Amino acid sequence: MNAQHLAFRLIVDGYVVVPDVIAGADMEDFSDAFESHAGKIGTRHMDFAGLAGSPRMLARLCPPKMMDVVDAFYAHYSQTTAFACCSGIRDIFDPAKYDASQPWPDYSDLSTASVGWHDDVQGVKEPSFRAMSTSLSSLIYLDETFADNGAYVTAVGTHHLANPGEGDRPILSPSSLVREHAELRHLPVKPGSAIIHRAHNWHGVVSARQRRRVMIHTFIARELYFEQPGHTVIEEEHLEHIPAERHKYIVRTEPAAH
Numbered sequence: 424m425n426a427q428h429l430a431f432r433l434i435v436d437g438y439v440v441v442p443d444v445i446a447g448a449d450m451e452d453f454s455d456a457f458e459s460h461a462g463k464i465g466t467r468h469m470d471f472a473g474l475a476g477s478p479r480m481l482a483r484l485c486p487p488k489m490m491d492v493v494d495a496f497y498a499h500y501s502q503t504t505a506f507a508c509c510s511g512i513r514d515i516f517d518p519a520k521y522d523a524s525q526p527w528p529d530y531s532d533l534s535t536a537s538v539g540w541h542d543d544v545q546g547v548k549e550p551s552f553r554a555m556s557t558s559l560s561s562l563i564y565l566d567e568t569f570a571d572n573g574a575y576v577t578a579v580g581t582h583h584l585a586n587p588g589e590g591d592r593p594i595l596s597p598s599s600l601v602r603e604h605a606e607l608r609h610l611p612v613k614p615g616s617a618i619i620h621r622a623h624n625w626h627g628v629v630s631a632r633q634r635r636r637v638m639i640h641t642f643i644a645r646e647l648y649f650e651q652p653g654h655t656v657i658e659e660e661h662l663e664h665i666p667a668e669r670h671k672y673i674v675r676t677e678p679a680a681h
């Protein structure tokens with residue numbers, strides 16, 4: 424794996440797949456940590472507080488093979504990597520809602536398929552264009568996904584469409600423009616892979632009819648960290664479980680006094 428090459432693809436295409444960021448026995452342990460914690464707390468949809476209740480899952484934040492690509496991406500912009508948010512870990516498959524007797528939707532034409540196309544910045548309160556333009560999301564998959572079952576879908580290069588508006592608010596392109604003109608791709612992955620995408624790159628997800636677990640965390644330029652409110656706070660008690668060499672990604676939550 425050449426981190427510089429993958430970072431280049433992320434810069435230009437708006438997304439990249441990094442295989443085996445968690446692999447082998449480490450992956451088995453991660454999967455086991457999810458299952459035992461989900462059983463303990465009674466949910467397969469964990470926000471950060473839920474995830475942080477499991478030291479074994481906290482230890483998987485910022486895996487080095489993924490961070491090599493993220494660091495190369497920020498270096499291109501003369502910025503440094505900071506951890507921004509973790510929305511937790513979840514299994515999107517809900518057996519209670521899955522009716523095997525119903526025909527499965529056709530996902531062959533992504534311009535019309537129901538995959539929930541969005542730009543992540545739509546979900547950010549008070550977004551700053553400057554900060555969001557190099558913000559990244561990472562999705563680490565614990566299960567294999569397929570073009571007709573649980574895969575992430577991407578609209579290649581659509582991060583280029585966002586523009587700065589008044590007061591540094593991003594202006595987003597209409598979804599119709601993306602569906603009509605972008606190259607829309609399925610991104611099925613193997614367990615242990617990460618999809619990294621730029622916050623503004625449009626994406627969606629094919630419904631799942633099997634277990635489909637993913638952990639999501641996001642990054643921002645350290646230089647712009649305090650221009651964007653709403654980050655996940657990492658407490659001392661969490662840091663204990665995150666390997667020491669990854670602490671460089673965690674920013675103090677109060678800006679330094681001047």
Ligand SMILES: O=C(O)CCC(=O)C(=O)O
Nearest residue numbers: 543562575626627628637
């Ligand atoms: O679950 C996925 O694969 C995609 C999730 C997603 O689109 C998002 O968190 O913005």
